Amino acid sequence: MCRSTVSAQAGAMNDYIFDTGSELGHHHLDHLGRLLDTPTTWRLERLGLTPDQRCLELGAGSGSIANWLAARTREVVAVDIDTTQLYDVAPGVHVIKHDLRDGLPVDGPFDLIHARLLLLHLPEREQILQRLVTALAPGGHLILGDITDRPLELLAVPEPADRDLWEKIQHLSHHVVSPARGVSWTWARETAERMTAAGLVDVDVMDYSQTAAGGTDGCLLHRNLNQQAEPLLLAAGATADELARYRELMLDPRFRAWFYQLLYTSARKPG
Numbered sequence: 001m002c003r004s005t006v007s008a009q010a011g012a013m014n015d016y017i018f019d020t021g022s023e024l025g026h027h028h029l030d031h032l033g034r035l036l037d038t039p040t041t042w043r044l045e046r047l048g049l050t051p052d053q054r055c056l057e058l059g060a061g062s063g064s065i066a067n068w069l070a071a072r073t074r075e076v077v078a079v080d081i082d083t084t085q086l087y088d089v090a091p092g093v094h095v096i097k098h099d100l101r102d103g104l105p106v107d108g109p110f111d112l113i114h115a116r117l118l119l120l121h122l123p124e125r126e127q128i129l130q131r132l133v134t135a136l137a138p139g140g141h142l143i144l145g146d147i148t149d150r151p152l153e154l155l156a157v158p159e160p161a162d163r164d165l166w167e168k169i170q171h172l173s174h175h176v177v178s179p180a181r182g183v184s185w186t187w188a189r190e191t192a193e194r195m196t197a198a199g200l201v202d203v204d205v206m207d208y209s210q211t212a213a214g215g216t217d218g219c220l221l222h223r224n225l226n227q228q229a230e231p232l233l234l235a236a237g238a239t240a241d242e243l244a245r246y247r248e249l250m251l252d253p254r255f256r257a258w259f260y261q262l263l264y265t266s267a268r269k270p271g
């Protein structure tokens, strides 16, 4: 494995809530990989990967999917606004530090363009989608994975009062803090329609969800995001005691809830 940095470009001020380059950002990406790389690679495999393909991996995070693609295709361009965690990439992966709100940093055409948990964060998602469609080769696939606003139903709590705490933190996270930073919780369900309107065909959606128990990756991710967003949650009305109890709960195996619903929407450019 080697590090391969193509270019570094200054982006506009980033509204992305989390700090990819931090220690917590590192663990955040590790949890995502352990939770989602299996369904992601299952879905990508079914698009029919071939050794001559050129791929674009956006919001590449830790590079786990870029590396997986590089083992199966000719070239992968991995783009992220913060490339700190892209330090262990496979030969064939070209890392570019770039803010995607400023456009694409490389010219197409690409046979495959993939982004997981990126466009829901970026208010410019509609323009970015248009640019991705333009950058696709005829016959190329665009595949976007984003989570929905399906409520994270509670299944078991250690104490009855934990139920209200869970509901309060979910409310502040999903209805106060994240929308104020440009997150769209409806985008995942709108993606198929937007791809069709952009002229793509063979539009298909895969729904993936699972439960999470305290101490496992789903809850450790909730805990991690809660820590990263602490100043925003306090400003939104959470108390320090509530955040402390929430983080205890996320370690407690007696806690169980449904984790996020991930929708993977894919489509092909005609030709």
Ligand SMILES: C[S@@+](CC[C@H](N)C(=O)[O-])C[C@H]1O[C@@H](n2cnc3c(N)ncnc32)[C@H](O)[C@@H]1O
Pocket (backbone or CB within 6 Å): 014, 016, 020, 029, 032, 033, 058, 059, 060, 061, 062, 079, 080, 081, 082, 098, 099, 100, 101, 115, 116, 117, 118, 121, 122
């Ligand atoms: C939720 S993480 C997902 C990472 C990876 N795709 C995954 O699913 O494991 C979002 C990623 O998008 C990157 N990102 C956020 N805003 C961005 C922007 N404006 N341009 C490029 N990348 C961005 C973050 O640095 C982070 O790596």
